[in-house]
Amino acid sequence: MSNNHPDANIHPEATGPAKATAKAHFAPCDLQFYSGWFCPFAQRVWIALEEKGIQYQYIEVNPYHKPKSLLDLNPRGLVPTLKWKDKPVYESSVLIQFLEEAYPHHSPKLMPEDPYLRWKVRVWTDFITTRIVPGFVRFLGAQDEKLLEEQREEFLGHLKEIAKAMDPEGPFFLGRDFGAVDVMLAPWAMRFWAFDHFKKGGLGVPDKGKGGEDEEVWERWRKWVEAVKERRSVKETMSEREHYLPVYQRYADDKAQSQLAKALRAGKAVP
Numbered sequence: 001m002s003n004n005h006p007d008a009n010i011h012p013e014a015t016g017p018a019k020a021t022a023k024a025h026f027a028p029c030d031l032q033f034y035s036g037w038f039c040p041f042a043q044r045v046w047i048a049l050e051e052k053g054i055q056y057q058y059i060e061v062n063p064y065h066k067p068k069s070l071l072d073l074n075p076r077g078l079v080p081t082l083k084w085k086d087k088p089v090y091e092s093s094v095l096i097q098f099l100e101e102a103y104p105h106h107s108p109k110l111m112p113e114d115p116y117l118r119w120k121v122r123v124w125t126d127f128i129t130t131r132i133v134p135g136f137v138r139f140l141g142a143q144d145e146k147l148l149e150e151q152r153e154e155f156l157g158h159l160k161e162i163a164k165a166m167d168p169e170g171p172f173f174l175g176r177d178f179g180a181v182d183v184m185l186a187p188w189a190m191r192f193w194a195f196d197h198f199k200k201g202g203l204g205v206p207d208k209g210k211g212g213e214d215e216e217v218w219e220r221w222r223k224w225v226e227a228v229k230e231r232r233s234v235k236e237t238m239s240e241r242e243h244y245l246p247v248y249q250r251y252a253d254d255k256a257q258s259q260l261a262k263a264l265r266a267g268k269a270v271p
């Protein structure tokens with residue numbers, strides 16, 4: 001891919017807390033993690049690797065200026081991509097379960113044992129991929145006020161739906177333990193500030209006590225967000241906000257040319 005991709009202008013490396021985490025995993029290692037510091041899909045895998053204490057080599061790439069090493073592994077040239085036992089493994093929605101199976105002796109377990117709860121994790125992982133992620137991109141990319149209002153309404157509806165499915169006590173999706181659904185959703189929640197920064201009216205989650213008849217659901221949502229924000233693996237895989245700004249500016253202006261942005265603009269699924 002040429003150097004001229006319109007989205008290629010990205011800070012070249014992780015900053016802030018994520019910088020130290022990347023640096024601690026600089027040394028060559030059997031498991032290679034091709035990542036982009038800014039990428040919420042890659043952050044899922046990064047969180048899981050950190051949670052489970054799996055040895056890995058962090059390799060920063062710009063997926064809009066794809067190096068041959070990435071394309072050789074994953075012809076779509078997307079991050080995250082892992083090289084495991086000399087084989088490529090990719091697609092963040094299934095990578096968490098892959099890591100559980102490939103590293104069975106590492107804890108904490110991010111997948112529950114119980115078949116019903118495993119079903120629940122898979123259903124809500126799918127919900128995040130098919131509703132929350134596209135909703136995030138459409139809401140952030142909405143240009144006129146009417147569309148913005150509609151997209152906000154729809155997006156908040158998705159957040160309420162997942163909040164209602166959470167264990168009532170929490171703080172995490174399935175209860176006391178941080179798990180796969182939390183990993184899948186946390187990177188997006190950590191980017192919700194983008195709505196307040198770029199969009200009139202902001203994200204729109206009501207403040208404490210202001211949720212009206214939905215206050216209980218919003219309270220559960222707020223509890224989840226607070227717990228996730230404090231999770232070490234989440235905090236230590238985040239960079240400085242100023243470097244995310246140009247990336248999300250392109251989404252907010254509906255100018256992003258990533259495979260994700262183009263697919264959703266064309267009414268297709270998340271690539």
Ligand SMILES: N[C@@H](CCC(=O)N[C@@H](CS)C(=O)NCC(=O)O)C(=O)O
Pocket residue numbers: 036038039040041042063064077078079080090091092093257258259260270271
């Ligand atoms: N479905 C993929 C999506 C990954 C993805 O879209 N990653 C973006 C960076 S956040 C990327 O590599 N984009 C490169 C491109 O659009 O060409 C996953 O979940 O792993």
